[in-house]
Amino acid sequence: MNLLELKNITKQFGGLTAINNLSFEINEGEILGLIGPNGAGKTTAFNMISGVLTPTKGKIYFKGEDVTKLKTNIIAQRGICRTFQLTTLFKSYSVFDNVLIGCHLSAKTGFWGNLLNTSGVRKGEGKTQEKTEEILKFLGIEEIRNELAKNLPHGYQRILGIAIALAAGPELLLLDEPMTGMNNTETNDMIETIRKIRAKGTTILLVEHDMKAVMTLSDRIIVLNNGVKIVEGLPAEVKDNNAVIEAYLGREQDFT
Amino acid sequence: MNRKHYTKNFIILGTIAFLLIIPLLSSDPYHLQVLMVLLLNIILAISLWVIMTVGQLSLAHAAFMAVGAYTSALLVMKLGLPFWLAMPASGIMAAILALVIGSITLRLKGAYFLLVTFAFGEIVILIFSNFWESLFGGVSGLIGVPPPDPISIPFIPQVRFVSKVPLYYLALSLTLITVLTIYRLKNSRLGLTFGALKEGDLLAECIGIDIMKYKVMAFTVGCFFAGIAGSLYAHSFVVVTPIDFSFYHSVYILIYVVVGGESSFLGPILGASVLTLFSEILRKFGHYESIGYGIALILVMLFLPSGIISLLERIIVKVQELFKRIKG
Ligand SMILES: Nc1ncnc2c1ncn2[C@@H]1O[C@H](COP(=O)(O)OP(=O)(O)OP(=O)(O)O)[C@@H](O)[C@H]1O
Ligand SMILES: [Mg+2]
Numbered sequence: 001m002n003l004l005e006l007k008n009i010t011k012q013f014g015g016l017t018a019i020n021n022l023s024f025e026i027n028e029g030e031i032l033g034l035i036g037p038n039g040a041g042k043t044t045a046f047n048m049i050s051g052v053l054t055p056t057k058g059k060i061y062f063k064g065e066d067v068t069k070l071k072t073n074i075i076a077q078r079g080i081c082r083t084f085q086l087t088t089l090f091k092s093y094s095v096f097d098n099v100l101i102g103c104h105l106s107a108k109t110g111f112w113g114n115l116l117n118t119s120g121v122r123k124g125e126g127k128t129q130e131k132t133e134e135i136l137k138f139l140g141i142e143e144i145r146n147e148l149a150k151n152l153p154h155g156y157q158r159i160l161g162i163a164i165a166l167a168a169g170p171e172l173l174l175l176d177e178p179m180t181g182m183n184n185t186e187t188n189d190m191i192e193t194i195r196k197i198r199a200k201g202t203t204i205l206l207v208e209h210d211m212k213a214v215m216t217l218s219d220r221i222i223v224l225n226n227g228v229k230i231v232e233g234l235p236a237e238v239k240d241n242n243a244v245i246e247a248y249l250g251r252e253q254d255f256t
Numbered sequence: 257m258n259r260k261h262y263t264k265n266f267i268i269l270g271t272i273a274f275l276l277i278i279p280l281l282s283s284d285p286y287h288l289q290v291l292m293v294l295l296l297n298i299i300l301a302i303s304l305w306v307i308m309t310v311g312q313l314s315l316a317h318a319a320f321m322a323v324g325a326y327t328s329a330l331l332v333m334k335l336g337l338p339f340w341l342a343m344p345a346s347g348i349m350a351a352i353l354a355l356v357i358g359s360i361t362l363r364l365k366g367a368y369f370l371l372v373t374f375a376f377g378e379i380v381i382l383i384f385s386n387f388w389e390s391l392f393g394g395v396s397g398l399i400g401v402p403p404p405d406p407i408s409i410p411f412i413p414q415v416r417f418v419s420k421v422p423l424y425y426l427a428l429s430l431t432l433i434t435v436l437t438i439y440r441l442k443n444s445r446l447g448l449t450f451g452a453l454k455e456g457d458l459l460a461e462c463i464g465i466d467i468m469k470y471k472v473m474a475f476t477v478g479c480f481f482a483g484i485a486g487s488l489y490a491h492s493f494v495v496v497t498p499i500d501f502s503f504y505h506s507v508y509i510l511i512y513v514v515v516g517g518e519s520s521f522l523g524p525i526l527g528a529s530v531l532t533l534f535s536e537i538l539r540k541f542g543h544y545e546s547i548g549y550g551i552a553l554i555l556v557m558l559f560l561p562s563g564i565i566s567l568l569e570r571i572i573v574k575v576q577e578l579f580k581r582i583k584g
């Protein structure tokens with residue numbers, strides 16, 4: 001069964017067509033890779049799926065529901081969460097608090113309950129704290145819980161970005177270049193982490209320039225170029241496709 | 257960590273105790289008058305701070321105070337309501353207005369929202385000075401606002417608000433209630449959510465936070481207490497004129513928060529206290545008051561960019577080190 005479906009999506013910025021008549025589906029439980037050269041429109045696609053931008057044309061369906069025009073926070077409520085290409089965190093909060101804020105959707109957020117600190121609210125907050133602990137442990141960052149997000153090394157910041165998104169409890173997780181700026185060991189750890197997230201039943205849409213990582217992780221891959229889908233297929237098929245090689249030609253990509 | 261908390265709690269409890277016994281130390285009505293202004297400024301600064309925790313700046317805080325002051329005074333003077341009903345009603349009136357204005361304008365960020373609140377504040381003052389003069393009293397405002405009605409509290413004689421002393425205790429009680437309420441809010445999940453909005457709107461939205469809802473909530477809570485401050489002001493100082501609530505006053509409230517230290521709960525309280533006393537001292541020097549004030553502000557911002565509170569925190573640490581050395 002498909003979890004997400006994009007139908008004839010077009011996005012224009014003034015005269016520029018960033019996405020042109022793009023359609024694809026994501027099946028429940030899979031890791032779908034979305035690749036393409038710089039400026040291909042990958043992040044723009046993310047922005048539309050997560051409700052940050054509205055498509056100029058076309059529809060987006062999540063579990064059969066038309067979510068094209070829903071606001072970002074409602075889309076998160078429905079079960080789609082994302083990370084950002086440029087690391088985006090609650091910078092002056094601790095790692096623990098970042099993830100705790102991420103638990104917003106499962107927290108008790110009523111005004112009077114919080115003001116009076118009712119037993120219901122205290123119980124709810126206890127649960128979100130437990131959930132936060134679980135996520136920190138799951139991603140192996142429990143020992144840096146008290147560090148401020150802004151003081152973390154880049155690799156940990158990328159992981160924290162994912163931790164915040166996971167705290168919202170998504171069914172579909174969109175990862176925008178999670179391996180950016182990571183060394184070999186960190187990249188391999190991230191590959192393991194993404195596998196673990198999927199193993200827990202979360203469907204993943206992965207944008208990544210590190211070809212080795214995309215090829216090992218993805219069940220299927222979609223290649224974008226200039227806003228158009230040029231190829232869709234299994235990693236092995238995409239790797240040897242002439243159109244793909246051409247799109248990347250001259251771009252010094254490590255295409256192995 | 258724990259030691260620091262002890263010292264902090266000690267300072268806070270000491271301050272409250274001191275404030276409680278002040279009327280016993282000095283019967284000079286001038287002293288009590290200054291302290292009442294100080295307490296009002298604390299309510300205003302800490303309530304503006306709530307709005308600032310979601311990353312918005314408002315220049316309409318004095319205008320919301322005006323709404324509270326006029327609401328309360330008119331309810332008592334025209335409808336004969338007791339002060340004890342008019343006061344909460346004035347807070348609710350300011351809150352309702354904030355809810356409406358906030359729902360429309362809090363989409364705007366940074367300078368845009370600041371300018372909208374500036375314009376709103378000016379409109380409010382304009383209405384009070386030029387419209388429905390028979391009701392609002394024009395530029396000369398409302399004169400002869402009665403003091404709060406007498407109240408009976410078990411075990412002590414009936415409290416009549418005829419001198420400054422009971423008015424001072426009323427101001428102190430309302431200040432403590434305001435500060436405690438906001439402290440609770442800040443330490444709840446809502447406080448965390450408010451802070452998240454300031455740090456990153458987009459990320460907050462992407463994890464399911466309805467950012468408008470929480471911005472409006474913070475704005476409404478902040479303005480509620482501004483309205484309460486207005487009511488307290490009207491019934492303590494007898495006269496309410498539109499000019500008391502001009503945008504200059506809003507700027508001063510903003511200065512209390514920033515100079516005191518925006519990033520800490522105690523910052524706005526400290527800022528309002530220090531600057532109120534400071535400007536009282538400078539008042540003796542006539543024209544030089546605003547010059548001295550301006551220079552002091554520039555110096556604080558240059559040398560204590562996180563506010564006076566950071567100086568206090570440094571002093572606490574130094575004192576603790578000293579104690580340790582004496583013991584060891
Ligand atoms: N908000 C915007 N306004 C105007 N143009 C935009 C906007 N967002 C993206 N674009 C343009 O749309 C095109 C696609 O950009 P996008 O960021 O989606 O590419 P990408 O595939 O994510 O690239 P990269 O690999 O570099 O991250 C680019 O030409 C970009 O300049
Ligand atoms: Mg991108």
